[in-house]
Amino acid sequence: MTLQYQFPEGFWWGSATSATQIEGAAHEDGKGLNIWDYWFEQEPNRFFDGIGPENTSDFYHRYQEDIRLMKETGHNTFRLSISWSRLIPGGIENINEKAVDFYNRVIDELIKNDIEPFVNLFHFDMPFELQQIGGWENRKVIDAYAHYARICFELFGDRVKKWFTFNEPIVPVEGGYLYDFHYPNIIDFRKAIQVAYHTIVAHAKAVQVFKQASIQNGKIGIILNLTPSYPRSQHPADLKAANICDLLFNRSFLDPAVKGEYPAELIELLKEYSYLPVIENSDATLIKNNTIDILGVNYYQPRRVKAKAHLPNPYAPFMPENLFDNYEMPGRKMNRHRGWEIYEKGIYDIAMNLKENYGNVECFISENGIGVEGEETFRNADGMIEDDYRITFIQEHLKWLYKAIQEGANMKGYHMWTFMDNWSWSNAYKNRYGFISIDLHHHCERSIKKSGYWFKQVAENNGF
DSSP states (O other), X not given: OOOSSBOOTTOEEEEEOOHHHHOOOTTSTXXXXXXXXXXXXXXXXXXXXXXXXXXXXXXXXXHHHHHHHHHHXXXXXEEEEOOHHHHSTTSSSOOOHHHHHHHHHHHHHHHHTTOEEEEESOSSOOBHHHHHTTGGGSHHHHHHHHHHHHHXXXXXXXXXXXEEEEESTHHHHHHHHXXXXXXXXXXXXXXXXXXXXXXXXXXXXXXXXXXXXXXXXXXXXXXXXXXXXXXXXXXXXXXXXXXXXHIIIIIHHHHXXXXXXXXXXXXXXXXXXXXXXXXXTTHHHHHHHOOOSEEEEEOSOOEEEEOOSSOOOTTSOOOGGGSOEEOOOTTOOEETTTTEEOOTTHHHHHHHHHHHHXXXXXXXXXXXXXXEETGGGGBXXXXXXXXXHHHHHHHHHHHHHHHHHHTTOOEEEEEEEOSBOOOOGGGTTSEEOOSXXXXXXXXXXXXXXXXXXXXXXHHHHTBX
16 A cells, blocks of 8 residues: 555654553552652642552553553554662662562563663652752752663663653653642742753763763663744744743753753843852763753643733742743644643644754654543443544644654654553543553553554554
């Protein structure tokens, strides 16, 4: 058959997930507490349906079954994360041998099934003891992270060749230090800037350690949720607002990771409002010398902004929104369940920006997906969830990704968020994202959705 959209040979087809969201076994086999375990103990009411990270989707016990299902849904690659608090309870001292054994078994099982493991080191899950001393506010945590990274490279680098330092590092900044949707629930712009800066220093140190480990054929990168900032209009005030938004939420991580330096405009902006972070003299050289080999791009929705309509309240905490207003574009296409705009062309715009302004860095779509509430209503008489809306969502994004590749973008793959319905932080199982349905009422039974069978065909044909 003739395929209208034929992707390059060796294209990565797969999905992504994270330790806290699928493993479960939160208090088993010597795992230490992370901030999610602790926060759920303290404030279970802040989690949808009172469901915490204790059991989640039970990948810890059922990884063999799950990897078999990955194979059945056409995966040739899969991104997972290592739980820092499982591998090194407390974050600093002793290695948990049961965790080493678990991750070794998972990696070996993936390879046995011809699925290449992509491994991410940090996905929102700070060990609790390290958060108690300030988390990313404290430079001691940077050193602890670099030590943790070294251990991971030594233990698993013989088989794992694609490594990532952080997933969406802007999110713990937003959630934990600006908008109160992650622990430690602080609202403080100065601390937010410091946490973001220290995260980049930690990232650069991990890249440095990776280079010292000299993993044969290995590549290291970072995974960023690049959310294009579209101005309401071409009016200079709207353009300026969109640029500020882009500097704060995208380029604050993208530029140092890919180019090895911060945008001069961002430095000027923070200086203007007296919010420059505390730095050490050696940081600039460290960041400059330790840029990435590969970039993961998470894309879900665009950000639309406009110039501020009113002066900010001088008595309220300083926030990014002091500098721009969010804008709801009339007639936008929406995922009503999640409250997010669907704008497929965003994937193309990101790819073109990376091609034109970031040396066409090697990259791939590391997350893209649609969360739907009440998915059980789409289960047919045979017990399969007919998620045609997910197929359409993926297909329309892949068309724009294909166009970007045709125009020379260095995009190597597409990973869906996520493999199976997983626990989504404070939203628990409210929105379902996976190719595989998890039946919470029947011992987390797994079943492939219609989208999973469709994805297998796409992967086998390397297009559609």
